[in-house]
Amino acid sequence: MCGATALLDSPLAAAADGTPAFSADHLTTWQTDGIVWSLAAANGVVYVGGSFDTVRPPGAAPGDRLVKRRNFAAFDAVTGKLLPCAPSFNGHNHTVRAMKASPDGRVLYVGGSFNRAGSTAVANAAALDTAGCTVKETFRPSVSATVRAIETTGNAVYLGGDFTKVGGQPRNRVAALTPQGSLMPFRADVDQPVRALSVASSHGRLFLGGDFGSVNGKAARALVTLHPTTGKTIVTYPDWFPPQSSVKTIARDQTRFFVGAEGRGPGIFDGRIAGRLTNGTLVWKDTCLGATQSVLPYKGVLFSASHAHNCSETPGGFPERGDRQHLLAQSINDRRILHWFPDTNDGLGEQVGPRALVVSRGVLWVGGEFTRVNDKPQQGLTRFGSRDTGAPAVPALSLSETAPGKVTLTWRASWDRDDAYLTYRIYRDGTLVARKTKSSTHWDRPKLSHTDTVPAGTRHTYTLEVTDGTNTSPKSNSVTVTVPSKAAQDRRVGDAQ
Numbered sequence: 001m002c003g004a005t006a007l008l009d010s011p012l013a014a015a016a017d018g019t020p021a022f023s024a025d026h027l028t029t030w031q032t033d034g035i036v037w038s039l040a041a042a043n044g045v046v047y048v049g050g051s052f053d054t055v056r057p058p059g060a061a062p063g064d065r066l067v068k069r070r071n072f073a074a075f076d077a078v079t080g081k082l083l084p085c086a087p088s089f090n091g092h093n094h095t096v097r098a099m100k101a102s103p104d105g106r107v108l109y110v111g112g113s114f115n116r117a118g119s120t121a122v123a124n125a126a127a128l129d130t131a132g133c134t135v136k137e138t139f140r141p142s143v144s145a146t147v148r149a150i151e152t153t154g155n156a157v158y159l160g161g162d163f164t165k166v167g168g169q170p171r172n173r174v175a176a177l178t179p180q181g182s183l184m185p186f187r188a189d190v191d192q193p194v195r196a197l198s199v200a201s202s203h204g205r206l207f208l209g210g211d212f213g214s215v216n217g218k219a220a221r222a223l224v225t226l227h228p229t230t231g232k233t234i235v236t237y238p239d240w241f242p243p244q245s246s247v248k249t250i251a252r253d254q255t256r257f258f259v260g261a262e263g264r265g266p267g268i269f270d271g272r273i274a275g276r277l278t279n280g281t282l283v284w285k286d287t288c289l290g291a292t293q294s295v296l297p298y299k300g301v302l303f304s305a306s307h308a309h310n311c312s313e314t315p316g317g318f319p320e321r322g323d324r325q326h327l328l329a330q331s332i333n334d335r336r337i338l339h340w341f342p343d344t345n346d347g348l349g350e351q352v353g354p355r356a357l358v359v360s361r362g363v364l365w366v367g368g369e370f371t372r373v374n375d376k377p378q379q380g381l382t383r384f385g386s387r388d389t390g391a392p393a394v395p396a397l398s399l400s401e402t403a404p405g406k407v408t409l410t411w412r413a414s415w416d417r418d419d420a421y422l423t424y425r426i427y428r429d430g431t432l433v434a435r436k437t438k439s440s441t442h443w444d445r446p447k448l449s450h451t452d453t454v455p456a457g458t459r460h461t462y463t464l465e466v467t468d469g470t471n472t473s474p475k476s477n478s479v480t481v482t483v484p485s486k487a488a489q490d491r492r493v494g495d496a497q
Contacts, residue, residue: 018300020329022364022384024342024417026373028058029080032073032380033066035349036367040108041077041360042101042130045085047108048073048367048381049096055082062379071096072110074133077360080383085133091115092124093146097161100150102179106130109139109157111147125159127181139181142167151197151206156184156228160194160208174208174231188231190215198250198257199228203277205235207257209247222247223259225280235280245269253297256283256332260292260304271314272304274332284335286314290324293368296357301338302330305354305366307346311337318443326353327366339420341442342384344370362386374417391471392416395424397464399479400449404456407481410449411464413440419468426450427463427475457485 034052041047054066055073058080070088075081089096093113101108108128110117117126120135124147127139141159149160157177159166166175167183173194176186188208196209206228208215215224216233222245225235241247245263252258259273270291274283290308297303307324311317316337318325329340344353347369354368364384373382374390392414401408409426416422420441426434434450454460460483464476 018331018333020301020303020338020340020418021299021362021386022340023386023388023390024340024374024384025388025390026342026378026382027080027363027385029378029382030055030057030073030075030082031060031378032069032367033062034380035347035355035369036380037095037097037112037355038099039356039358039365039367040099040101041358041365042105042108044077044361045083045130046075046077046358046360046365047085047099047101048075049089049099049110049112050367050380051095052380057082061377070094071112071114077363077365085128087118087128087133087135089114089117089126097146097148098150100152101130102152102157103154107136107179109150109152111143111150111159111161113146124161124163141175141177141181141183143175146193148193148195148210149197151199152179153199153201153228155179156186157181158186158197158199158206158228160197160210162193173210173212174226176228176231186229186231188216188226188233195246195248196250196259198252200252200257200277201228204228205277207250207252207259209250209259211246213243222261223250237275237280240273240282240285241269242267248292249294251295251297252277253332256297258295258297258302260295260306262291262293270306270308272302272330272335274302274335286311286317286330286335288314288317288328289320291352293352293355294357296359296364297332298359298364300332301340302332303357303364304328304330305357305368307353318441321443324353326370339418339441341417342374343417344368344378344382345372347371347379388418388468388470390417391473392419392422392466392468394466394473394476395464397462397476397479399481402481402484404484406451406453407460407462407483408449408451409462409464409479410447411476413438413445413448414466414473415440415442415445416468419470423467423469424448425465425467426452427465428452428454428460430463454483456483458483 032052036050038049074083074085096112098111124143127136144165145163147161151158173190176184191214192212194210222241249260271286271288288311292306294305310320356367395411400410
């Protein structure tokens with residue numbers, strides 16, 4: 001995917017360790033007034049493309065403190081500051097659908113459905129000089145329809161989408177250009193739109209994903225590997241996807257490629273697949289339902305954007321509950337779903353939630369259709385850093401039973417978005433008397449209890465707090481108990497008889 005200086009913003013630069021590198025607590029982030037379809041990063045800048053007219057500051061309500069940004073905006077990856085780089089993309093369906101930086105980070109290639117980038121007339125594809133945020137007048141390849149995917153190498157820019165011509169020459173849904181915009185001899189015939197591209201130059205492979213069922217005149221359902229110079233078919237994947245599923249996203253690390261799918265109708269596949277770069281063989285396949293829009297491998301973890309609602313057959317997964325989990329983290333090695341559960345709502349448009357992921361300078365950026373993040377208002381864009389700032393919710397404490405010398409308290413386990421094991425601290429009259437550690441998730445919150453030994457006939461007040469090891473909840477409601485004496489207990493038993 002990226003090389004040279006752009007490795008600073010690339011997941012390929014990260015060593016694998018299998019633990020999510022990000023907190024589930026979102027950082028303050030600017031917002032859009034529409035949908036974010038694409039994210040790209042270069043040199044510590046995150047570029048945001050989509051269908052929107054304005055952006056607004058963190059915390060601002062819709063319509064408040066608007067700043068004009070026509071389908072494109074740029075932000076400092078670490079601070080989140082809005083940057084002045086702001087060419088407008090207008091015309092046709094006036095939307096940016098794909099972006100990718102050159103390996104050296106000097107050029108940002110932009111695709112979508114538009115006929116003007118800034119003041120420059122273009123046709124669905126453009127390029128920006130990232131140093132000065134100026135549209136490159138020389139890159140105007142004239143693409144006949146929407147560009148939905150872009151991939152770059154040191155000597156080629158690959159476009160995928162709905163088009164059938166580039167520069168007046170036949171190119172069915174995929175094309176290769178020089179970095180300056182000239183059409184290259186690469187040629188492949190794809191019968192339906194291409195939605196995802198990823199190149200592994202060292203392995204001599206270009207991965208295409210999309211809606212297609214035929215490539216170069218032969219059956220190729222939703223995914224195919226082509227030779228990056230000629231466009232000839234190298235590998236097809238005949239048993240990976242049913243006819244109702246399309247590949248929406250492809251990414252890779254140094255040894256594997258990862259795809260995410262969206263399906264419609266019965267017998268669909270909506271989840272994620274890992275394959276080997278060397279030969280295209282299957283490593284693992286999950287079976288979560290809920291269309292996957294973006295995948296991103298980073299430090300041994302595969303992050304994904306979807307609206308997963310049933311992962312019961314995937315290790316670590318959750319059953320159908322009538323709700324959706326829009327962001328997931330999985331082990332790259334064995335597909336296990338890890339305890340990292342930030343969430344959005346479905347949002348606008350097709351109401352699938354998040355649609356794009358990118359990491360830059362150790363910050364995960366997420367864009368999409370959503371209007372809420374972690375149950376708080378936040379539209380179109382959010383991001384996650386490494387600092388855990390959210391305390392678990394405090395559970396309600398209740399009295400279960402009293403007996404001479406004993407008090408039994410109960411509560412339902414809390415849960416935390418990025419820590420499975422929580423420790424509950426029980427206080428008697430303000431003094432810590434017990435600790436209990438228990439694993440819980442939002443779909444499995446067991447009932448917990450503690451029996452305290454105290455002198456009969458005494459009176460005590462109990463409270464509870466819960467910690468994830470970094471952040472601690474406020475104290476719970478208090479429960480005041482008068483512990484019965486043996487005589488009082490005997491009288492109560494006698495009265496009951």
